[in-house]
Amino acid sequence: MAVAEDEPPQAGGSKAKKPRKNAAKVSKSKRQIKHRKEINRCEHVTDHYYASGMCKNCYHSKGRVKMAELCDHKDRKLYARGVCKACYLRDYHNRLRTVNEE
Numbered sequence: 580m581a582v583a584e585d586e587p588p589q590a591g592g593s594k595a596k597k598p599r600k601n602a603a604k605v606s607k608s609k610r611q612i613k614h615r616k617e618i619n620r621c622e623h624v625t626d627h628y629y630a631s632g633m634c635k636n637c638y639h640s641k642g643r644v645k646m647a648e649l650c651d652h653k654d655r656k657l658y659a660r661g662v663c664k665a666c667y668l669r670d671y672h673n674r675l676r677t678v679n680e681e
């Protein structure tokens with residue numbers, strides 16, 4: 580096994596004091612963004628963040644204002660993939676059953 584193969588020997592004694600590994604560590608910790616996902620669009624600021632600055636309940640009730648388009652229930656709210664929740668879940672279970680039967 581080769582040890583530390585990714586670190587070529589560097590000329591110059593002073594530079595050896597700051598190996599690149601250290602720099603990588605710094606940028607890695609910087610990548611952790613704190614409180615980026617914060618509830619700020621509904622009053623449930625202590626709830627678990629879900630999406631669009633809202634908790635799960637509010638996101639589902641306020642955050643989705645589109646209506647279903649790809650199913651017969653165009654008066655219902657869009658849930659996913661252009662269909663209402665009932666149709667989406669029915670589709671989802673149908674797909675599961677089909678997979679299991681095969």
Ligand SMILES: [Zn+2]
Binds near residue numbers: 621623626633636637
């Ligand atoms: Zn909420």
Ligand SMILES: [Zn+2]
Binds near residue numbers: 652662663664667
């Ligand atoms: Zn539907």
